[in-house]
Amino acid sequence: xxxxxxxxxxxxxxxxxxxxxxxxxxxxxxxxxxxxxxxxxxxxxxxxxxxxxxxxxxxxxxxxxxxxxxxxxxxxxxxxxxxxxxxxxxxxxxxxxxxxxxxxxxxxxxxxxxxxxxxxxxxxxxxxxxxxxxxxxxxxxxxxxxxxxxxxxxxxxxxxxxxxxxxxxxxxxxxxxxxxxxxxxxxxxxxxxxxxxxxxxxxxxxxxxxxxxxxxxxxxxxxxxxxxxxxxxxxxxxxxxxxxxxxxxxxxxxxxxxxxxxxxxxxxxxxxxxxxxxxxxxxxxxxxxxxxxxxxxxxxxxx
Ligand SMILES: [Fe+2]
Numbered sequence: 031x032x033x034x035x036x037x038x039x040x041x042x043x044x045x046x047x048x049x050x051x052x053x054x055x056x057x058x059x060x061x062x063x064x065x066x067x068x069x070x071x072x073x074x075x076x077x078x079x080x081x082x083x084x085x086x087x088x089x090x091x092x093x094x095x096x097x098x099x100x101x102x103x104x105x106x107x108x109x110x111x112x113x114x115x116x117x118x119x120x121x122x123x124x125x126x127x128x129x130x131x132x133x134x135x136x137x138x139x140x141x142x143x144x145x146x147x148x149x150x151x152x153x154x155x156x157x158x159x160x161x162x163x164x165x166x167x168x169x170x171x172x173x174x175x176x177x178x179x180x181x182x183x184x185x186x187x188x189x190x191x192x193x194x195x196x197x198x199x200x201x202x203x204x205x206x207x208x209x210x211x212x213x214x215x216x217x218x219x220x221x222x223x224x225x226x227x228x229x230x231x232x233x234x235x236x237x238x239x240x241x242x243x244x245x246x247x248x249x250x251x252x253x254x255x256x257x258x259x260x261x262x263x264x265x266x267x268x269x270x271x272x273x274x275x276x277x278x279x280x281x282x283x284x285x286x287x288x289x290x291x292x293x294x295x296x297x298x299x300x301x302x303x304x305x306x307x308x309x310x311x312x313x314x315x316x317x318x319x320x321x322x323x324x325x326x327x328x329x330x331x332x333x
Contacts, residue, residue, distance in 0.1 A: 035245050039104040040194035040304045046288040047106035054098055056111050056126070061118070063087050064126045071121075074128045075143045088133060095133040102134075102183060107305040108190055108288070113295035127297050131327040134299065138181055138328035140221075145326040170281045170308040171251035173328065175217040177234045180249055181302050181328035189308040190288045190300060193248030196280045197239055207273035211238040215270065216258040217251075231262040238277075247303045250277065281306075299329075 067087040068074045102109050111130060113123065128137075128144055137143050170191055174180045200208050214235040238255075240247045252274055259266045280286060292298060300307055 035104050037194045037198060037241075037246060040107065040192070040246060041198065042105055042192045042195055045285070047108070049110075051101070051106055052108050053110045053112055056113055056130075057094075060091060060094055061113065061122075061126060063090060064129050065122055068125045068129065071124045071128050071144060074125055074132065075139075088129065091129055092133040095130060099134065102299055102301050105192070105194075107192065107301035109299045110290070110292075111297040111299075112293075113297075118295060123295055127327070130297060131299075131329055134183055135329040135331040138179075138330060140328070143327065145328075168308050169252060170277075170306045172249050172302050172306050174249075174302075175219070175234070175251065175254045176221050177217070177236045180247070182331045183299050183329040184302045184307070184326065190290060191281055191286050191306050191308075192304060193239075193250075193306050194246055194304045195286070196277065197246065197248070199280055200239075200276055204273070204276050206269065207276045208239060210267065210269045210273045211277075212240065213237060213267070215255055215267075216262060216264060218254040218258040218261060220254065228262050231258055232264060234258065245303065248306060250306060252278070281308075 064087070068077070098109055101107075113126070118126065124144060131137055131143075170189075172180070172193075173184045197208070200211075215238055216231060216235045219231050219234050236249060238248065238250050240249070255270075255274065258264075290298065
């Protein structure tokens with residue numbers, strides 16, 4: 031998706047982008063269009079994903095989304111669609127979110143078209159499960175640890191940083207780190223349904239920093255790199271931990287981080303090739319009995 035985009039086009043140019051460059055209010059007619067055409071997410075999935083139909087309502091929404099898509103393809107790499115005061119019920123929000131996601135590209139349905147990110151009372155440090163099923167802080171990362179798959183756009187979350195700027199910073203101050211991180215690096219295998227053998231983990235390797243004809247891509251989650259080397263009994267390459275420390279050093283500077291307070295009805299989409307995301311740990315309220323639920327979508331753009 032970032033084909034032919036230079037690092038300069040991806041850069042935040044020295045400061046985090048202002049919210050006005052990121053937030054877009056969804057017009058009433060788009061909200062109405064979704065609620066008139068679809069009764070639930072299953073229907074959206076059936077009509078838009080499974081049949082891949084040339085759906086009239088989708089085309090109108092596609093045309094509207096198209097106007098803002100440039101902001102995902104290059105800097106700022108982040109878009110937050112807002113429903114503001116419309117106070118839509120959960121079901122309507124999901125329909126709207128799913129339809130906008132479909133208008134952006136092909137939805138990955140590996141975990142279902144939409145994936146609820148909420149606490150399932152699990153601990154990702156005790157079993158190989160996605161952190162999205164826990165209430166833990168994630169640390170900065172990009173989505174997917176599978177060598178053969180990485181989504182282009184991720185719909186979600188709250189703290190963001192620009193990896194193209196991280197790359198430039200590292201190239202300037204620690205070029206030896208860029209060299210190490212551009213080599214294939216092992217990741218743990220956590221995708222449900224995959225056989226988690228030593229050999230599978232050893233083969234699940236790809237660079238953290240990569241510039242190719244497809245553009246720049248950053249693929250990072252430190253925890254799964256560490257457990258990948260541990261579980262597969264593979265020696266950690268020389269200098270790798272120091273290079274990962276440099277990434278963490280960059281991501282610990284407040285000025286490099288865009289913190290986003292999401293409100294109910296906000297739909298945040300980030301470019302998973304050069305924007306990494308994180309979230310702080312959270313606790314569900316025992317009083318209301320309501321669980322904090324974010325809804326994730328993985329989207330792929332055609333080249
Ligand atoms: Fe994530």
